[in-house]
């Protein structure tokens with residue numbers, strides 16, 4: 001019943017909006033321009049500790065990166081830092097506050113190299129110009145480590161250049177470059193020291209090997225090899241050192257830092273690739289700025305002083321924005337939340353390059369061995385603007401993670417969220433409707449992925465979290481617009497606005513209209529591809545069911561079901577082509593509901609009716625096919641013709657059995673709700689003081705195999721549970737018995753409290769957020785610094801109610 005009410009409400013709103021749609025085209029243009037400007041520059045190479053490139057500039061981007069090592073001994077070169085790598089075992093790396101529209105502050109504590117690096121990044125208000133301030137200090141001044149920093153820059157693209165600016169003064173403390181590229185225009189870069197002393201102890205080694213001044217030279221590197229800057233540096237350095245060793249020069253150990261300066265040994269002609277190396281005396285702090293200005297800009301950053309002003313404005317603006325969106329009273333928890341959000345935002349990257357696709361290999365539905373994708377072809381180039389699950393371990397786009405990232409991000413910057421969604425939706429193939437589940441674009445992104453996982457295949461799907469997010473955004477925009485008003489509807493271009501779409505939802509509707517056909521293709525691709533086989537069994541099953549609305553994940557193996565996203569969660573054994581997955585059906589339900597909501601907003605009445613019917617069928621099928629009355633659980637099922645009871649339930653209590661609840665597909669008046677509340681609160685099964693376990697302690701698969709989704713606590717699912725508890729039990733008009741309601745409210749409080757206190761405790765101890773949390777002791781496990789969906793803790797802290 002509640003479905004229909006929602007329908008009436010939303011279609012009423014959309015007809016009101018319809019009248020306004022007339023002259024929105026020009027506004028949409030202006031909005032797009034503003035968005036492009038404010039998101040042009042950022043450290044979008046989020047796979048680097050610090051790496052800058054522009055967004056949407058594909059042919060001739062300027063690429064920049066920072067590396068460092070300890071030059072007090074030769075083997076220091078082995079600890080040259082560049083790409084984020086958990087193997088580096090840094091005590092800390094990441095943003096304390098950050099937003100790609102504004103900039104922020106990244107802190108890197110590198111114990112092995114005895115270095116404390118603090119990097120500020122700030123932009124001119126119009127987004128055209130930027131400055132990076134790199135501050136370094138020894139962690140322990142008594143240690144004799146000598147930090148050497150290497151900056152590299154390359155201006156990609158044919159006909160582009162980046163060279164020393166001969167009209168400007170060059171000296172020990174200042175390097176001036178000037179560049180030009182088709183998409184970026186003409187610009188200047190100034191690299192200049194604010195304070196610090198270069199290392200000048202020990203006799204000099206050679207005229208071109210002298211650490212008492214920076215080393216700077218340029219040469220040419222093919223565009224697609226620029227990301228190999230670390231290898232290039234190491235190769236050139238090795239060659240230079242070997243030459244010195246061969247020449248038999250006697251080395252004073254104090255001169256080692258000079259020996260480890262890079263030089264242009266082969267006299268390469270100047271080119272677009274620049275190395276700048278600075279080696280500092282470690283007894284005192286140092287600081288230098290890199291300032292980029294577009295020529296003729298109205299808002300240039302003229303000096304380090306101006307950069308200082310910009311940085312302090314940026315930092316206070318970041319605080320103000322955070323406080324505006326999230327209210328967290330406790331200062332420690334607030335710091336935790338702000339930093340965690342900053343790291344989610346800091347994972348946002350811009351990717352451009354080819355992807356490897358195998359469109360030839362067919363899936364044999366009868367076999368469940370791992371399928372090798374051997375017929376890979378490179379396709380593209382494609383581009384993607386996306387956050388990443390983990391800068392170290394998964395620095396690329398993930399379809400199923402991204403929806404969760406955006407659920408968090410939309411509470412902070414609604415417009416940015418749509419920008420990212422648009423980028424993903426643009427990748428839906430017009431004819432097939434497919435998007436790859438992992439987007440690994442270009443050789444830089446591929447370098448982090450084992451060969452066997454590089455290739456994508458159009459038969460494989462993943463949970464459609466992006467549509468879940470889009471539909472929530474539409475609903476929110478339309479609701480907000482009904483409540484809030486009296487506000488000016490003028491477009492704001494002076495400030496850096498983040499909620500324009502909430503003020504002007506007709507812009508969002510305009511986009512929805514444009515993208516609808518693609519989303520529909522995607523929907524069809526997903527549902528056609530994952531549809532299960534039930535028709536042939538329908539008679540022997542003897543169930544009242546809708547045979548079109550049954551689903552299973554294509555591509556499961558004996559041990560894994562990667563498409564489901566919950567890789568090793570137990571499934572039917574042995575696998576069978578006729579099995580049906582309750583989570584696949586639930587996700588099909590979410591996708592259908594989302595498509596229905598989008599059609600409502602667009603006033604597509606017939607579509608709404610068609611999709612509403614499918615949604616109803618899915619909700620029916622959940623109960624008629626997947627509900628097991630003995631155990632009061634939703635279960636996968638398989639079909640076995642040899643048994644009296646043809647349908648065999650495959651029940652494993654945990655995330656999958658709760659999926660219909662987590663995705664709000666269960667009607668509000670359902671009698672089943674009490675069973676979910678009971679299961680989630682059961683300490684002998686899945687409730688723990690660290691959050692809800694992925695699999696019940698009483699399940700025979702609990703803690704077996706890789707123990708990935710067979711025990712550990714995952715934050716994305718816990719977030720959905722909390723959100724659903726609020727959805728079902730917050731209203732005073734809810735339709736459950738008093739005991740269940742009381743239990744549910746208690747469960748909500750306890751679960752929220754447990755998640756917060758454990759994640760905070762772990763973070764407070766070692767500074768990191770993790771991929772999941774151990775179910776026995778709460779310790780962080782899986783990938784470290786996993787500020788993808790685990791950052792949903794920020795919503796738990798600052799958006800969800802403290803109690804129901």
Ligand SMILES: *[C@@H]1O[C@H](CO)[C@@H](O)[C@H](O)[C@H]1NC(C)=O
Nearest residue numbers: 028029030031032033036056
């Ligand atoms: C924003 O950038 C995108 C990608 O380059 C481009 O397609 C779009 O036209 C731009 N929008 C405006 C309004 O300039």
Ligand SMILES: *[C@@H]1O[C@H](CO)[C@@H](O)[C@H](O)[C@H]1NC(C)=O
Nearest residue numbers: 109116117118135137138139
């Ligand atoms: C690193 O340097 C910053 C800036 O001086 C300082 O605030 C911070 O406490 C230092 N961190 C460590 C671990 O030394």
